[in-house]
Amino acid sequence: MTDRYSPGQIEKKWQKKWEEEETYKADIDPSKPKYYALDMFPYPSGAGLHVGHVTGYTATDVIARFHRQKGFNVLHPMGWDSFGLPAEQYAIKTGVHPQKTTEKNINTYRQQLKSLGFSYDWSREFATSSPDYYKWTQWIFTKLYEKGLAYEEEALVNFCPDLGTVVANEEIEDGKTVIGGHSVERRPLRQWMLKITAYAEALLKDLDDLDWPEQIKKSQAHWIGKSTGVQMHFTEEKTQEKITIYTTRHDTLFGTTYLVLAPEHPLVDAITTKEHKAAVEAYKKEAAKKSDLMRTDLAKDKSGVFTGAYSIDPVTGNKVPVWVADYVLWNVGTGAVMGVPGHCNRDYDFAKKYDLPIVTVVDLKPEDDIEMHGTTINSKNEKISLNGLSTEKAKEKVADFLEKENLGKRQVNYRLRDWLFSRQRYWGEPIPVYHLEDEKRPLGLDELPLMPPHMDDFSPKETGESPLAKVSEWVHFIDPKTGKKAMRETNTMPQWAGSCWYYLRFCDPKNEKAAWSEEAEKYWMPVDLYVGGAEHAVLHLLYARFWHKVLYDCGLVSTKEPFQSLRNQGLVVANSFKKKSGAYVDFEEVIKKGDEKNPQYFEKGDTGEKEPLICQIEKMSKSKLNGVIPDEIIEEFGADSLRLYEMFMSPFDREKLWDTKAILGSWRFLNRFWDLCTSDKIQEARPDEKDPACAIKKGMRLGYKLVLGVTEDIKGLQFNTAIAKMMEFLNSMQPLVIYPKKTIRYAIQSLYPFAPHIACELWERLGFTDDIHTADFPEIDPKAVEEENVAYVVQVNGKHRATFDKVKGLNQADLTELVTNDERLKGYLEPGIIKVIFVPNKLINFVVKR
Numbered sequence: 009m010t011d012r013y014s015p016g017q018i019e020k021k022w023q024k025k026w027e028e029e030e031t032y033k034a035d036i037d038p039s040k041p042k043y044y045a046l047d048m049f050p051y052p053s054g055a056g057l058h059v060g061h062v063t064g065y066t067a068t069d070v071i072a073r074f075h076r077q078k079g080f081n082v083l084h085p086m087g088w089d090s091f092g093l094p095a096e097q098y099a100i101k102t103g104v105h106p107q108k109t110t111e112k113n114i115n116t117y118r119q120q121l122k123s124l125g126f127s128y129d130w131s132r133e134f135a136t137s138s139p140d141y142y143k144w145t146q147w148i149f150t151k152l153y154e155k156g157l158a159y160e161e162e163a164l165v166n167f168c169p170d171l172g173t174v175v176a177n178e179e180i181e182d183g184k185t186v187i188g189g190h191s192v193e194r195r196p197l198r199q200w201m202l203k204i205t206a207y208a209e210a211l212l213k214d215l216d217d218l219d220w221p222e223q224i225k226k227s228q229a230h231w232i233g234k235s236t237g238v239q240m241h242f243t244e245e246k247t248q249e250k251i252t253i254y255t256t257r258h259d260t261l262f263g264t265t266y267l268v269l270a271p272e273h274p275l276v277d278a279i280t281t282k283e284h285k286a287a288v289e290a291y292k293k294e295a296a297k298k299s300d301l302m303r304t305d306l307a308k309d310k311s312g313v314f315t316g317a318y319s320i321d322p323v324t325g326n327k328v329p330v331w332v333a334d335y336v337l338w339n340v341g342t343g344a345v346m347g348v349p350g351h352c353n354r355d356y357d358f359a360k361k362y363d364l365p366i367v368t369v370v371d372l373k374p375e376d377d378i379e380m381h382g383t384t385i386n387s388k389n390e391k392i393s394l395n396g397l398s399t400e401k402a403k404e405k406v407a408d409f410l411e412k413e414n415l416g417k418r419q420v421n422y423r424l425r426d427w428l429f430s431r432q433r434y435w436g437e438p439i440p441v442y443h444l445e446d447e448k449r450p451l452g453l454d455e456l457p458l459m460p461p462h463m464d465d466f467s468p469k470e471t472g473e474s475p476l477a478k479v480s481e482w483v484h485f486i487d488p489k490t491g492k493k494a495m496r497e498t499n500t501m502p503q504w505a506g507s508c509w510y511y512l513r514f515c516d517p518k519n520e521k522a523a524w525s526e527e528a529e530k531y532w533m534p535v536d537l538y539v540g541g542a543e544h545a546v547l548h549l550l551y552a553r554f555w556h557k558v559l560y561d562c563g564l565v566s567t568k569e570p571f572q573s574l575r576n577q578g579l580v581v582a583n584s585f586k587k588k589s590g591a592y593v594d595f596e597e598v599i600k601k602g603d604e605k606n607p608q609y610f611e612k613g614d615t616g617e618k619e620p621l622i623c624q625i626e627k628m629s630k631s632k633l634n635g636v637i638p639d640e641i642i643e644e645f646g647a648d649s650l651r652l653y654e655m656f657m658s659p660f661d662r663e664k665l666w667d668t669k670a671i672l673g674s675w676r677f678l679n680r681f682w683d684l685c686t687s688d689k690i691q692e693a694r695p696d697e698k699d700p701a702c703a704i705k706k707g708m709r710l711g712y713k714l715v716l717g718v719t720e721d722i723k724g725l726q727f728n729t730a731i732a733k734m735m736e737f738l739n740s741m742q743p744l745v746i747y748p749k750k751t752i753r754y755a756i757q758s759l760y761p762f763a764p765h766i767a768c769e770l771w772e773r774l775g776f777t778d779d780i781h782t783a784d785f786p787e788i789d790p791k792a793v794e795e796e797n798v799a800y801v802v803q804v805n806g807k808h809r810a811t812f813d814k815v816k817g818l819n820q821a822d823l824t825e826l827v828t829n830d831e832r833l834k835g836y837l838e839p840g841i842i843k844v845i846f847v848p849n850k851l852i853n854f855v856v857k858r
Contacts, residue, residue, distance in 0.1 A: 013682035015646025019765040032127040036531050040081035044532050045072040048540025049089035049507045052113035057120045058635035060580035060628035064539045066654045069126045073761040074722045077785035085514040086128040088114050088135040092503035096435040099466045106435040124647045132517045136506030143457035144523035146440040150450040157203040167195040172468030173432040194296035202427040204554045219573040227545040233423020238407050240416030242319040244279045254341045259402035261323050262387035263369040266347040267330045271295040272338035281316030295334040303334045310358045322415040339425050351378050432474040434466045436500030443495040474498040508555040530566050538571040582666040584634040585621045592633040648763035649675040655727035685770045689747045703746040710740050711751030713793040715786050718758040803853040804836040820846040
């Protein structure tokens with residue numbers, strides 16, 4: 009081994025040693041406090057990791073290593089969210105079975121993560137597509153079924169013909185599928201649903217107890233969407249059908265000038281008059297092509313069609329027209345809303361477009377938003393008067409009236425809808441339910457895992473059914489338990505299923521008799537720190553919380569919430585380059601011309617006469633050809649340099665602009681740190697307490713200061729400032745003539761969570777015999793870093809005249825004696841001192857005669 013810093017040799021040596029010795033294997037140890045640090049489950053794509061992914065993984069590794077040093081028994085696992093649509097789409101294109109693709113991708117990811125020296129307990133590794141794992145996913149589904157939380161219904165769904173499957177609302181962005189950017193349409197299909205709405209209140213209330221970013225908690229609260237209002241019934245004039253609406257602005261009832269039904273509302277066909285049938289049918293077909301998000305986009309132009317029907321307002325007695333409009337969703341509220349254009353911006357836009365009446369019933373100033381609360385006006389008849397009441401009092405009076413007259417009732421509603429759980433896919437967990445002639449039968453544990461048949465053709469049927477529906481001999485069979493004809497479920501679970509509970513399996517991954525043992529769950533749960541992207545604010549986090557609460561109610565887990573603390577890493581962005589056509593160009597194939605202030609970019613080989621490339625900063629992504637592979641960085645600079653740079657770029661939760669050249673700074677710092685720790689200036693000697701200028705004493709104080717600063721910063725996930733403190737320490741230490749060995753020990757321990765390979769090598773070379781991974785991280789008394797000398801500012805009549813660097817704690821008399829005996833200051837004091845103002849350890853001000 010060379011005496012110079014050689015990351016290539018050092019890192020391979022220590023990674024091999026850690027793996028062989030299972031250094032990071034975690035076992036239950038009641039004698040120690042536990043700490044569970046978890047990364048959000050990665051999906052192993054074919055593109056592999058880029059350095060943007062490395063940010064979160066490095067952060068949790070820093071935290072895991074730090075807590076081991078602080079005496080915690082740390083669980084830090086890694087596995088794979090390996091079911092999902094991308095692998096199936098790749099299989100359809102190439103004919104390669106998803107299992108083979110997934111295994112290959114996992115191998116790539118694992119190798120990359122190991123090359124970065126992350127302290128994962130690899131003995132706990134698993135993939136959600138493994139039958140040993142999804143056996144228990146299926147078992148949890150049966151628990152949901154037994155509690156009445158899993159049910160089937162024919163539902164209007166977002167169906168993507170190109171992908172051949174249903175996609176959830178949350179999987180659609182700007183009207184297109186997140187995966188592939190394909191169009192969707194509304195279709196009625198038999199679907200499995202999970203009754204997440206049964207837990208809406210608990211999911212909302214328990215957010216208060218979580219140490220999560222406020223924005224994430226707000227996003228979940230908004231998605232759950234609790235509101236308090238009234239449910240009431242309008243009566244259609246001719247058919248006498250009751251049209252039920254829900255509103256939170258029942259104070260504006262007298263401002264209702266129309267009703268709107270969702271195109272899917274079952275009463276649309278019943279109440280539409282003959283002369284309006286054709287227009288309504290055409291409108292319904294167009295609405296079916298739009299996703300829920302497209303339909304409810306506040307910025308989009310509102311559209312609708314008149315049914316020809318009128319309804320009677322139960323309070324005012326007014327007759328109002330009934331319209332159909334796609335901005336109303338059948339699966340939200342009652343699928344019908346009252347139009348109050350005088351006090352709802354959405355209704356106002358609709359009324360203006362179709363020339364419907366607009367009535368003002370709240371007294372507002374012209375500059376006010378029409379949706380503001382205020383004093384009620386124009387709201388009186390022989391039954392009830394709301395005039396002069398505040399919005400809240402008017403709401404109470406209307407609610408009281410509706411309940412008294414049996415016309416409606418107070419009601420709490422939630423925006424949250426039941427979770428559409430079916431997917432028409434092959435590469436997912438089969439749903440463990442048999443359809444018999446007269447009943448459904450969930451499978452028992454002894455019948456799990458239910459595995460899919462082997463297939464070579466993974467494309468869905470033209471009918472929209474799952475590829476599994478093609479395997480007739482698997483679908484149709486005789487149930488061995490009942491002897492009845494049966495059908496297996498051809499829909500599979502969504503990718504979210506496996507990631508809803510994986511944190512629990514990590515507690516006890518080798519258990520063949522149970523999903524986890526009671527002992528393991530009680531010891532390790534909850535997750536102490538969960539780190540991942542903010543894009544999972546609603547989907548994964550809400551679904552996982554729901555499953556966990558069901559398991560809690562089943563008595564299978566001991567905590568109400570799975571993730572006590574959550575933090576999101578900031579996005580890593582980088583320059584991307586594309587042609588005017590929109591096609592991206594690999595940044596390696598780009599040349600820059602012009603100066604720094606006015607650069608122009610062209611493809612290599614271009615003369616510059618062609619149109620320049622468009623350069624813009626975007627999220628790092630393989631698809632944008634601006635993804636930087638960690639393998640290349642590690643080969644050139646080493647994993648420790650990359651880890652250090654990832655944490656130093658900017659505050660952890662902020663956006664980070666990638667600059668490969670800047671890694672050189674981290675590499676240089678590690679070289680300087682190596683030189684410091686291998687210097688012949690290092691001594692075991694103790695400081696001379698009588699000599700405050702002693703180099704050893706100064707060095708010790710620098711070590712104390714470093715430990716205190718790094719400890720505080722790591723606890724607060726302020727990784728960039730912790731590294732800055734290490735750099736400051738290095739700059740202050742290097743000029744000293746002696747380096748106390750104890751200070752060097754502290755420095756190595758401080759660096760270790762960030763750059764473990766170099767730290768382990770230096771630890772060994774300096775002969776420290778205890779294990780650096782678990783060696784006590786020093787507890788430093790803050791008084792130990794207090795400087796013995798302070799700067800005393802001397803003022804005369806408020807003007808600065810001198811500064812004395814003297815021992816801390818001088819009293820007023822001692823400092824006055826020093827000043828009055830100083831030849832430089834006697835002239836300022838000659839007129840005579842009238843008063844002395846003294847601030848201990850900071851300032852002395854002499855007020856003299858003028």
